[in-house]
Amino acid sequence: MQEKIIILDFGSQTTQLIGRRVRELNTYCEIVPYNKFPKGDESVKGVILSGSPFSVYDESAFKVDLNEIRGKYPILGICYGAQFISYTNGGRVEPAGSREYGRAHLSSFDKENVLFKGVKEGTQVWMSHGDTITAIPSGFKKIASTDKVEIAAYQIENEQVWGVQFHPEVFHSEDGTQMLRNFVVDVCGCKQDWSAASFIETTVAGLKEQLGNDKVVLGLSGGVDSSVAAVLLNRAIGKNLTCIFVDHGMLRKNE
Template sequence: MEEKVLIIDFGSQYTQLIARRVRELFIYCEIHPYNNLKVDLNSFKAVILSGSPFSVRSEDALHFDLSKIKGVKPLLGVCYGAQYIAHFNGGKVIASNKREYGRANLSEIDNTDPLFKGLKTGTQVWMSHSDTIEDLPLNAKCIASTNDVKNASFSIIDELVYGIQFHPEVYHSVDGKQILKNFLINISNIKPNWTPDLFSTKTILQIKKTVGSDKVILGLSGGVDSTVAAVLLHKAIGSNLHCIFVNNGLLRKNEFQSVLNQYEGMGLNVKGVNESKYFIDLLLNVKDPEEKRKVIGKAFIDVFDKEAKLINGAKWLAQGTIYPDVIESIS
């Protein structure tokens, strides 16, 4: 069984990049919003707190109870996450004299700390924040600085807790991946044994166990997300998967038939529904883009619902979508 990392999302634009870097290290991770964390914390080996557009000094600061994590599991705070750990554990975060955005260099590094193993002084990092940590908690020590940011990184003594005010997940942080590797593999002792193939195999087994011999209906868009979902479902339940691919009249020339042929070539049980005239007629004289979006959305639901009712005995509705959509739907 793979060892997992929990990424708690505070709304950062870079959260998905954190997950990508973690998985590039062959470690499985999951992103969950700070305000809807319905998971078993015991099932995760380490925790990462993301950045955020909010300030820990603000009345609108995003709060999360760290009592079951801090000092219990290895914890890494990135930007807002680092400031949150410091500010609400006896430290002090203040507004920076100027917004710190862009490239910077670590002018001082504590090479005895395992977080910076293999890094050299001067390595480039990426800053993106308007607050800075003025004072650390009493039981913390500074382990890296830049010319402008004294407490660019800190650790809490006798706890596997770290904070960094830069973003190791972005390309511009040259040794960012090494820092994440140090935290996850060297400090948290996570085995890097996760692969996409392992995820695929596990997902197919879970579908078989959950769905059994029931019928499943899936709407296909022609895109990557719904297609991946269809292939995984097909491998799990075969012809009990019923796919519906609707032509809304807005596809490129000959795309409907081309995509339909590809789906059939994959062995999918798919029905193509050409409702292009229906959609185009509804959109006639509709000029406002937002209104067009609503018309298209409602029309698709009506068509899909009509076709779904023709499939007798279906008990499950499947959806393939991207990770950010899942996070936004439950946050």
């Protein structure tokens, strides 16, 4: 069974980028809606909570009970994910004076914390939030600050739960990939033995086993999802696949 990291998607525009960074660490991950955690999946090694366009205190904000996964898996909350963990445990999240967007530097961080192993002094991170964590609950420990954000990162004491206000997944966070590696490999224990090529092989083999000699009709729109599905199915069952092109009016120019 292929071990994996689960990314709970709260609607951030960088959720897919988090997934890409994890996969670049040769670790398989799946992005699922914030309320669709795969219960009972023994291959899950850790969970990442994405950002979101909402504020955690909005009535319409995406909310989920984390008690079902907390204590069972290591958790890393990014931006909204960090605010959500803190807020739902009694912390304060308030509007920032102005939207904090752009480069910042960690003015201090806990060098002994596993999340910051190999991170250099004053490393640059990327901020993108309209709210900020102004107080963390009892039992939470601040582990990083910037010159403008007092609680830039925290960990729940005696638990494998972290939250970061910045975005380690974006290119501008200089040691962001190192932080993600620290979480995925050192904390979650992922072996880094996955690759896109192995995913194709296992998926094609699984389709062959599942479909046998069945015939399949696929609606092909020309987008990434249906095109990838068509290629994988073609490798698995060949002439037993019939694709029907569906022109939905949203193709790229001149296609």
